[in-house]
Amino acid sequence: MTERPLRADARRNRDKVLAAAREAFAESGFGVPLDDIAARAGVGPGTVYRHFPTKEALFEAVSLVRVRDLAADARARAASDDPGAAFDGFLERLAGEATAKRDIPDALDGVGAATVAARTDMQDALDVLLRRAQEAGAVRPDVRVTDLFALMKGLIHAIRGSDDPGLAGRMLAVVRDGLRGPNDPGDPPFD
């Protein structure tokens, strides 16, 4: 099963396609015509299909990197001494990406085997990050990882496609405060 190394030009084109796909998907989401990606890479559509069997496969190759990056980031922050700040930092990073990467929602919803595995891995990392923040009293205890995941998707959508530069920060503040817990003294906590 060992694969022979790619020819030099093939490897070069493969990289160009991946780079073009990364940009194109980020700008326009999964919907970009594959021909546009090929054109942006300075390559014919056929060449794209030589390297990736389908458009979905290409998208997966791109979004896999995104999800894995997030997972790695979450894992790194989970090791921090200040769990609350680490949690905040991750959310901030996410909010920052939401403005620029239109394909993040699609990546987070991916159904391919590799993407699902990466997502599970990310959720494991998030679980640690969340639990530590909760133990430190920085996040309300009745929130589950799945809730956090859903909130992340919501946050991304709330921010996406707005030209208001301050919106991301304000959305983040609301979600962050909501995750901290109820404010009204007369109101019992959720659980």
Place this chain on the structure above:
Amino acid sequence: MTERPLRADARRNRDKVLAAAREAFAESGFGVPLDDIAARAGVGPGTVYRHFPTKEALFEAVSLVRVRDLAADARARAASDDPGAAFDGFLERLAGEATAKRDIPDALDGVGAATVAARTDMQDALDVLLRRAQEAGAVRPDVRVTDLFALMKGLIHAIRGSDDPGLAGRMLAVVRDGLRGPNDPGDPPFD
């Protein structure tokens, strides 16, 4: 400008098409093929186009109702004696719809003239609802209508497409608490 009344069968078919479109869009979003809508209405595609010049126009006719309903609801609640509870009620209603109506995000992003007008109208109503809740101390004062609108979209996306029946309630709790304001880290809300 006075239009003659439609023939009885025409009016009947028009209503069937609208009802079918309402269901189909709610189930699958704007993406449903128009032929599916026609089939669901028990009608040929040509009949759909007799009543609505374009698929977008049909979608607008449907989403206009949705947005207007929301606007009317917001306006009604804005007149309540208990601004905080009224605000909560509106958010709850929205969360309830999010699970069932897949087309709400598309409706909220619509670009047609009528939809834009309806959206502006809804924002006016929301503005009153929000301002009164803020004056009552139930919502933090630094939130703008546009923020609320973005949060609504995020909330819908966070809830959508999950089979967890409790998720909506938990998402709502987080967003609601976040809108109330920052929580004092020095006084944990539980125990």
Place this chain on the structure above:
DNA sequence: TGCTAACCGGGGCGAGCGTTCCGTATCGTT
């Protein structure tokens, strides 16, 4: 009941897009 205008159905056209195919160009090796 019969006439006419309005309306219906569904086959079909054209555009967009994912995917494939094949003749040609390029690489790497002998």
Place this chain on the structure above:
DNA sequence: AACGATACGGAACGCTCGCCCCGGTTAGCA
């Protein structure tokens, strides 16, 4: 330098889907 293997480009195919058209049907009125 020459040859075989590999990769390239882009034209073409098939499918989906929005939209139009025309032969047949039906509603409303006298």
